[in-house]
Amino acid sequence: xxxxxxxxxxxxxxxxxxxxxxxxxxxxxxxxxxxxxxxxxxxxxxxxxxxxxxxxxxxxxxxxxxxxxxxxxxxxxxxxxxxxxxxxxxxxxxxxxxxxxxxxxxx
Amino acid sequence: xxxxxxxxxxxxxxxxxxxxxxxxxxxxxxxxxxxxxxxxxxxxxxxxxxxxxxxxxxxxxxxxxxxxxxxxxxxxxxxxxxxxxxxxxxxxxxxxxxxxxxxxxxxxxxxxxxxxxxxx
Numbered sequence: 001x002x003x004x005x006x007x008x009x010x011x012x013x014x015x016x017x018x019x020x021x022x023x024x025x026x027x028x029x030x031x032x033x034x035x036x037x038x039x040x041x042x043x044x045x046x047x048x049x050x051x052x053x054x055x056x057x058x059x060x061x062x063x064x065x066x067x068x069x070x071x072x073x074x075x076x077x078x079x080x081x082x083x084x085x086x087x088x089x090x091x092x093x094x095x096x097x098x099x100x101x102x103x104x105x106x107x
Numbered sequence: 108x109x110x111x112x113x114x115x116x117x118x119x120x121x122x123x124x125x126x127x128x129x130x131x132x133x134x135x136x137x138x139x140x141x142x143x144x145x146x147x148x149x150x151x152x153x154x155x156x157x158x159x160x161x162x163x164x165x166x167x168x169x170x171x172x173x174x175x176x177x178x179x180x181x182x183x184x185x186x187x188x189x190x191x192x193x194x195x196x197x198x199x200x201x202x203x204x205x206x207x208x209x210x211x212x213x214x215x216x217x218x219x220x221x222x223x224x225x226x227x
Binding site: 087095 | 213
C-alpha cells in the first residue's frame with residue numbers, strides 16, 4: 001500500500017493567515033492526488049484533484065501543487081469557514097489511501 | 108444535481124449481520140465507480156473499497172478484504188456494503204463516495220454518512 005503522511009497534524013492559525021499543509025507519498029503517485037475538507041459532523045468535500053485542479057465551486061484561495069511524492073495544499077488567506085480537517089488522498093493505485101489528516105484550528 | 112443518499116443509522120449487536128445502502132441520483136449510475144470509506148469515532152478516513160456500478164468490478168483494501176462485501180444493484184442505482192458478523196470494532200461512520208468514470212478520477216461527491224453502532 002502507498003502510505004500518505006501529512007504534516008503538521010494540527011495547525012493553529014488566525015483569520016487572514018497563509019496556511020500550507022504538506023502531504024508526502026511513500027512512492028511516486030504522479031499527479032493523482034486529491035485534497036478533501038471535513039468539518040465536524042459533516043461528510044468530506046473535494047477541494048482539489050489531480051494535485052492542482054480546483055473543484056468547481058471551491059474558492060480560489062485554495063490551491064494545490066506538487067507531483068511525484070511531495071504535495072502541498074495552500075490557503076492564501078484563511079477565512080472563518082476554513083477551520084476544518086484536511087485530508088490528502090492518493091488515487092494512483094489500489095488501495096487508495098488517505099493521509100491521517102491536518103486539523104486547522106483557530107489561534 | 109449529483110446526490111448520494113445513504114440509509115439511516117443502525118444499532119446492532121456483535122455477531123449480527125448488516126447491509127447499508129447508498130442510492131445515487133442525478134447522473135448515469137452505471138458509468139461511475141462508487142467507493143466506501145470508514146471513519147471510526149474521532150479518527151481519520153480509511154478507504155475500504157470501490158465498485159464499478161456498470162459491471163460490479165470490485166476492489167478492496169487488504170484491511171477490509173474478507174471483512175465486508177461491497178455490491179451494487181444497477182436496476183435501482185444503489186450500492187451496498189455488508190457485514191455477515193459484526194464486531195464492536197465495526198462501530199464507525201461509513202461514507203459512500205462517487206469516483207469517476209475512469210479509474211483515475213477521485214471521489215467528487217460524498218454521501219452524508221451512515222452511523223453504525225455495534226454494542227451488546
